[in-house]
Amino acid sequence: MENTNKNVSLPFFGIPRIAPYLKPFRRLLLTMVVCGLLGSVMDVGLPMLQRYALDHFIAGNTLDTLPGYITLFVCLILFASCMNFIACNGAMKTENQVNRDLRAAAFSHLQTLSFSYFNQNSVGYIHSRVMSDTGRIGSLVSWSLMDCVWHSTYLIGSLIVMLSINARLTLLVMLILPLIVILYSLFQGKLIRANRRIRELNSKITGDFNEGITGAKTIKTLVIEDKMAKDFLEDTAEIRKKSVSAARLRGAFAITMHLASSLALAIVLWQGGYIAASEVGTFALFMNYAQGMMEPVRWIVDAISDVITTQVNIERLTRLLGTKSDVTDTPEVEEKYGDSFNPKRENWEPIRGDIEFKDVSFRYPDGDEYVLEHFNLSIPFGSSIAIVGETGAGKSTLVNLVCRFFEPTEGQVLIDGRDARERSQLWLHSAIGYVLQTPHLFSGTIRENLLYGNPNATEEEIERALKLVSADEVVARMEKGIDSDVGEGGDLLSTGEKQLISFARAILANPRILVLDEATASVDTLTEQKIQAAMDTVIKGRTSLVIAHRLSTVRNADLILVVHNGKIVEQGTHGELIAAKGYYYRLYTRQYEDEATSSILA
Ligand SMILES: Nc1ncnc2c1ncn2[C@@H]1O[C@H](COP(=O)(O)OP(=O)(O)OP(=O)(O)O)[C@@H](O)[C@H]1O
Numbered sequence: 001m002e003n004t005n006k007n008v009s010l011p012f013f014g015i016p017r018i019a020p021y022l023k024p025f026r027r028l029l030l031t032m033v034v035c036g037l038l039g040s041v042m043d044v045g046l047p048m049l050q051r052y053a054l055d056h057f058i059a060g061n062t063l064d065t066l067p068g069y070i071t072l073f074v075c076l077i078l079f080a081s082c083m084n085f086i087a088c089n090g091a092m093k094t095e096n097q098v099n100r101d102l103r104a105a106a107f108s109h110l111q112t113l114s115f116s117y118f119n120q121n122s123v124g125y126i127h128s129r130v131m132s133d134t135g136r137i138g139s140l141v142s143w144s145l146m147d148c149v150w151h152s153t154y155l156i157g158s159l160i161v162m163l164s165i166n167a168r169l170t171l172l173v174m175l176i177l178p179l180i181v182i183l184y185s186l187f188q189g190k191l192i193r194a195n196r197r198i199r200e201l202n203s204k205i206t207g208d209f210n211e212g213i214t215g216a217k218t219i220k221t222l223v224i225e226d227k228m229a230k231d232f233l234e235d236t237a238e239i240r241k242k243s244v245s246a247a248r249l250r251g252a253f254a255i256t257m258h259l260a261s262s263l264a265l266a267i268v269l270w271q272g273g274y275i276a277a278s279e280v281g282t283f284a285l286f287m288n289y290a291q292g293m294m295e296p297v298r299w300i301v302d303a304i305s306d307v308i309t310t311q312v313n314i315e316r317l318t319r320l321l322g323t324k325s326d327v328t329d330t331p332e333v334e335e336k337y338g339d340s341f342n343p344k345r346e347n348w349e350p351i352r353g354d355i356e357f358k359d360v361s362f363r364y365p366d367g368d369e370y371v372l373e374h375f376n377l378s379i380p381f382g383s384s385i386a387i388v389g390e391t392g393a394g395k396s397t398l399v400n401l402v403c404r405f406f407e408p409t410e411g412q413v414l415i416d417g418r419d420a421r422e423r424s425q426l427w428l429h430s431a432i433g434y435v436l437q438t439p440h441l442f443s444g445t446i447r448e449n450l451l452y453g454n455p456n457a458t459e460e461e462i463e464r465a466l467k468l469v470s471a472d473e474v475v476a477r478m479e480k481g482i483d484s485d486v487g488e489g490g491d492l493l494s495t496g497e498k499q500l501i502s503f504a505r506a507i508l509a510n511p512r513i514l515v516l517d518e519a520t521a522s523v524d525t526l527t528e529q530k531i532q533a534a535m536d537t538v539i540k541g542r543t544s545l546v547i548a549h550r551l552s553t554v555r556n557a558d559l560i561l562v563v564h565n566g567k568i569v570e571q572g573t574h575g576e577l578i579a580a581k582g583y584y585y586r587l588y589t590r591q592y593e594d595e596a597t598s599s600i601l602a
């Protein structure tokens with residue numbers, strides 16, 4: 001897990017880092033600021049108009065300038081409303097677009113990261129970077145910015161007007177400001193902590209809820225419904241308690257702020273007595289400003305604290321955006337072959353499918369033990385390689401290296417005689433069909449999933465691919481056939497069915513290199529036998545790497561690699577390995593006996 005709290009103390013420190021994402025909005029931001037400023041200046045002007053009305057029309061007892069006054073008043077209000085509307089509209093646009101841009105950037109960047117990033121960071125963690133951090137940043141550069149503009153303009157403007165009219169009274173009223181800032185900061189710290197705790201509890205409850213649903217079966221079989229429900233109740237009780245005390249805190253805060261602004265009014269009332277009786281307008285003006293000054297202070301403190309707290313979000317998001325993949329193409333390679341989003345297919349050499357491991361040693365980026373050491377192997381195009389061995393032996397690791405999901409710690413993997421790193425990842429991946437040990441389908445229909453393999457596949461090609469791996473029977477069983485929905489992650493299908501569909505999808509892509517990692521581990525024996533019979537057709541014209549636990553399925557491979565504790569302990573054809581009477585022989589005979597026994601019993 002990434003450390004989330006490093007380097008986050010300097011306020012404003014992170015803003016320059018998101019500046020590139022704000023660049024397209026320079027004009028919009030400027031318009032917002034200018035309009036917000038003008039709107040606020042108008043707000044400052046309104047009490048002055050009121051003062052005029054009181055002094056002129058009421059105290060002066062004349063209505064001579066009334067039409068002009070009313071026109072000016074209405075114009076001012078209309079103008080201020082227009083300005084504020086434009087500013088609000090701009091803020092809304094900026095918030096949404098910055099949000100969208102940051103999300104898109106984060107999502108695209110995630111596509112380029114290697115597997116180890118996803119191994120090291122949980123889905124929940126990545127999810128909140130992409131969804132909630134971007135949201136906080138979007139609202140910072142729109143609403144918090146506008147709050148600062150609106151309220152500091154009002155505060156400064158009203159102070160200037162007040163000072164110009166009665167400096168002594170203004171200075172007295174200003175004495176309240178530090179008090180309010182201090183009071184507010186005190187409360188705000190507490191409120192933030194209380195809200196943070198509520199959010200934490202909330203996400204824990206969401207997590208529990210999620211586990212309660214996704215793990216429903218496991219919960220039932222472990223008979224822990226009772227415990228799960230109790231944990232859940234405890235959490236909800238705590239969140240209720242915290243919410244009530246947060247609400248109390250908010251109440252106390254509102255009352256205190258009210259008292260503080262009353263204090264400002266009291267000062268004006270007390271000292272205002274010295275203002276001449278003819279200046280009733282000035283008196284009202286001071287009352288107006290003194291009362292209106294409290295809210296802006298609060299908003300400004302809020303906006304500043306937003307800037308500070310959002311530093312964490314900026315820091316985490318920019319760290320994600322700045323994370324370099326463990327597997328990257330060099331600039332020269334990118335120049336020639338393009339990147340994932342702009343491939344230069346015209347420069348791609350057609351891939352043949354020769355694979356060679358040259359003195360390869362490998363350990364996982366976060367592991368300290370070598371999974372492979374000084375491994376050499378040449379796999380000419382068209383050959384079928386089987387990889388067998390016990391759980392955790394290193395079989396998947398071996399094919400991950402071929403696919404360049406990881407790169408060798410030392411040594412080279414050659415594709416068509418050249419180091420895989422000399423050409424782009426996309427070039428290699430476009431030639432590989434991989435049926436994963438844990439198959440994944442995308443939500444949508446079976447047809448849509450198959451078309452991910454080859455968007456231009458014809459109806460006949462789809463049917464042929466389905467038939468080849470016996471997935472046609474799966475499709476036939478479904479209510480809407482090939483147009484049936486597979487659910488999120490393919491969850492409406494059984495694991496075996498998912499394997500067959502993803503197998504068909506891989507075939508449809510017509511890859512030069514085919515990797516089957518336990519591709520048929522979850523299908524029944526009969527279906528597996530059918531696939532086995534079709535295997536010759538499936539692997540014809542391709543280099544194939546087949547990982548299998550059931551050794552009877554790999555007897556026909558050109559070469560069998562026996563992996564044990566991360567080392568290739570034996571290699572050869574089935575006949576050779578049986579004759580050698582080594583590790584493979586023992587594995588095979590044991591499995592054979594087991595299978596024979598179970599078939600007799602059946
Ligand atoms: N992403 C990873 N990071 C660190 N270590 C890993 C990672 N993936 C696998 N390993 C370790 O590497 C070793 C080989 O794992 P690998 O997945 O290659 O085994 P396997 O032979 O495919 O096993 P299985 O038959 O269960 O699929 C294991 O000890 C495993 O713990």
Ligand SMILES: [Mg+2]
Pocket residue numbers: 395396397437517
């Ligand atoms: Mg594996």
